[in-house]
Amino acid sequence: MTEKIQFSGSDIFPNNTFVNDKNNISIGGVDLEELADTYGTPLYVYDENTILTTIKDFQDSFNSEIENSVISYSTKAFSNPYLLKLLDENGMNIDVVTGGELAIAKHVKFPPSRINFHGNNKSPEELRDAIDYGIGHITIDSFNEIENLRTITEEINKTQDVMLRVSPSIDPHTHLLTTTGVLDSKFGFSIETGHAEKAIEQLMKIKSLNLLGLHFHLGSPIFELEPYSEAIDYVYDFAANMRDKYGLDIKEFSPGGGFAIGYEVDKQPLPISHYAKVIGDSIKKSCKTHNFSLPKVILEPGRALVGRSGVSIYRIGSIKTIPNVRNYVSVDGGMGDNIRPALYGSDYSVFSITKALEKENTMKSTISGKFCESGDYLARDVEIPNPEIDDLLALPASGAYNLAMASNYNMQVRPAVVMIKNGSHFLIRRRESYGDLLSTSIL
């Protein structure tokens, strides 16, 4: 029987992550060194069991607070046909923000009624394509979009269910670049400026657009609960006013996503059930205060749904020590497959796959990538046990917004993605080839 040893930090990895009897990190019984040798590095590994338990956690937590809650995965966090099929089979909704994300959903025949179209600048072609597919919801984000939707729906004589994205001017205390619900934001109609009211006034007059309710998304990742309750109270106060003035009803209500995950061993978020309780209580309280019936509540997790299920694996290729300054440990990936540290200064924990239990002989290391930018790094000043050339490193919590934001900078091919399921593993995306790099060029 394989030995399973827990190590410090295993709880920010997928479920069932241990050190095995070869002293290597394993997930669901699969040795990460074996995966690196089989598929090459850099490599992204997802664990199906973790995705499924996270889905269930969201569905159970929110449904026990508010019946008929809908969990709608934000595919921008990581879009992949295998994943979308899994989500469909497990009763999930999804949201998309571009025609490209919709194309992936269409490819796996994701039921259109369970898709919501977000985005601050959807083109008329994207809107028409979505409506033709029979998309369930479109969340309107600009005055121009109202006009475009009116034109399309009137032309084809179809009524489309829509939501309105409002901005409640509430700061969720996350990175400036991932804050979206404040006044100074390109997203949503501000309540404060009167734009949200103007949009509702317009929409209530358009017969072919059926306004089901309001949506906001504050930003991400949100470790605190208060921003959600504050925003819900504020948006419901506004909704009550809009009901009195224009007859708005709130049949559906969406407080967005933004739920945090643990990237660092000592910075863990609250369990999802805590977010569910605060969101559920706030909605129930507001409905009672303003005499609204309970809406269908739509939650939109991206990061929290897939983030912890994914791990990135890199091989060390060079080590440079600058005495009294810094140790650079360079790996075979970097900002091309994970731009979050360079873009947001995001922190990651880094683990040696073959030396996870070693406590001594560690070296403070900056894990740099192979791209031609000084800002190309994955983690700064992290302790790595005795790093050596060819060692394998794992970055947990790599499942969301890593590959989704990946690029071919320096003409580097993007990594393969492997799924672990029931002790076995298989590719859900092959590594790109140099042929792929040339496939769109015209000489």
Ligand SMILES: Cc1ncc(COP(=O)(O)O)c(C=O)c1O
């Ligand atoms: C409207 C909307 N909903 C949901 C999400 C998902 O956020 P997260 O991945 O933090 O849950 C985003 C992210 O940008 C968003 O813009």
